[in-house]
Amino acid sequence: MPWGRSILAIVTTLVVVGGMASLYVMGAGIWRPDFSNVPGVNPQDMAALAAPYDDVSQGRDAELAASLVESNAGTQAEIDRIQTLLPPGAATSSRLTTFNVATGTDGNRLWGVREYEYPGHVVRAETTLYRATASEPWKVSGFNVNVLSREELAERTFDIMTEPRGVQAVIAAAVVFPLFILITFWTALFRQGLKVRWIWLIAIVLGIGTIYADTASDALSFLPISVQLFGAGATWSGSAFDGWVFSASTPLGAAAFWLFAPRAAKSV
Numbered sequence: 001m002p003w004g005r006s007i008l009a010i011v012t013t014l015v016v017v018g019g020m021a022s023l024y025v026m027g028a029g030i031w032r033p034d035f036s037n038v039p040g041v042n043p044q045d046m047a048a049l050a051a052p053y054d055d056v057s058q059g060r061d062a063e064l065a066a067s068l069v070e071s072n073a074g075t076q077a078e079i080d081r082i083q084t085l086l087p088p089g090a091a092t093s094s095r096l097t098t099f100n101v102a103t104g105t106d107g108n109r110l111w112g113v114r115e116y117e118y119p120g121h122v123v124r125a126e127t128t129l130y131r132a133t134a135s136e137p138w139k140v141s142g143f144n145v146n147v148l149s150r151e152e153l154a155e156r157t158f159d160i161m162t163e164p165r166g167v168q169a170v171i172a173a174a175v176v177f178p179l180f181i182l183i184t185f186w187t188a189l190f191r192q193g194l195k196v197r198w199i200w201l202i203a204i205v206l207g208i209g210t211i212y213a214d215t216a217s218d219a220l221s222f223l224p225i226s227v228q229l230f231g232a233g234a235t236w237s238g239s240a241f242d243g244w245v246f247s248a249s250t251p252l253g254a255a256a257f258w259l260f261a262p263r264a265a266k267s268v
Contacts, residue, residue: 005189012205016182016230020175023234033238034095035112045129046096048138049112053125053145056082057091057116069130069139085147086123091116097239107132109141115239123147124241146241153240158215166220170213173248177231181205184254194261204257207231207249216243 026032036046055064061079065071099112108131116123128142148156160171181204188200210226210233213219228249236244 009186009189012182012185016178019230020178026236026238032095033097035099036094036096038099041099041101045101045110045138048129049096049099049110049127050094050114052127052140052143053114053116053123056143056145057086059083064140067138067140068143069141082145085145087118087121087147089118091118091123093117098237108134110138111142113237113239115241121147121149122153122240124239148241156216156240156243158244163215164218167213167215167218167246170211170220170248171246173211174232174234174246177207177248177251181207181230181251181254184251184257188257188261191261191263200253200257200261203253204251205229206253208252210247210249212245212247214243214245 035041037043038046052064052067055061055067056079061076064079065075068075094114094116096112096114099110102109102111110129111127113124113126116125124146126142126144126146127140129138130141131138160168163171184204185201188194188197188204191197194200207228207230208226210223210228212221212223214221226249228247231249231251231254233247234244236242
């Protein structure tokens with residue numbers, strides 16, 4: 001039905017345009033993810049995830065040492081080393097950029113990365129918690145801190161003009177391919193007399209074989225057995241310490257449509 005096709009055209013357009021808009025909002029710094037108050041996640045667990053950094057930054061060495069799964073003679077020296085890295089004063093804000101919860105026969109694990117904003121620095125604290133059963137308190141099985149100044153972060157800020165040619169090409173493809181696929185999808189959706197229309201539509205939206213570009217390391221990689229909707233993707237943790245990973249897949253279905261799909265009959 002024509003109205004059904006129109007709705008489908010609107011939905012696919014919103015998916016592509018909305019995805020690009022969300023990438024712009026994150027890339028421009030308008031919004032940054034914060035999972036500190038995720039519905040369904042125990043607030044006490046989130047507090048336990050933040051506790052190690054609170055302890056080390058406020059000089060509660062004994063409390064941090066007592067919370068570790070394993071402590072030895074070098075524990076205090078490691079705590080001292082971390083404290084020398086931390087900028088002076090108190091953090092102006094913090095947010096949980098990434099977290100993961102795992103439950104299995106070998107116990108429960110909670111992992112997260114929290115960033116702390118200081119006037120001249122940003123601190124990244126990566127914490128892993130462990131407990132054998134849900135009734136036990138969390139213990140710290142891993143804790144790592146990285147610190148970068150604002151000047152260092154400015155040098156790491158994503159700028160397409162300074163990226164290598166290969167990375168620029170993947171980013172360009174990640175923009176062009178979805179638009180090419182979307183236009184092809186519209187054409188197939190409304191072309192009169194097109195046989196097996198739904199098979200064509202499914203083939204058009206799939207990109208085959210994916211090349212990835214990491215802006216943090218400028219590394220390129222290729223995965224031949226891979227399928228992406230609308231032929232492109234982009235991921236970023238939202239962390240100032242991490243780069244974007246752009247991906248683009250060959251729009252074989254869309255190309256095949258323009259080469260082999262029968263054209264609409266001309267009206268006499």
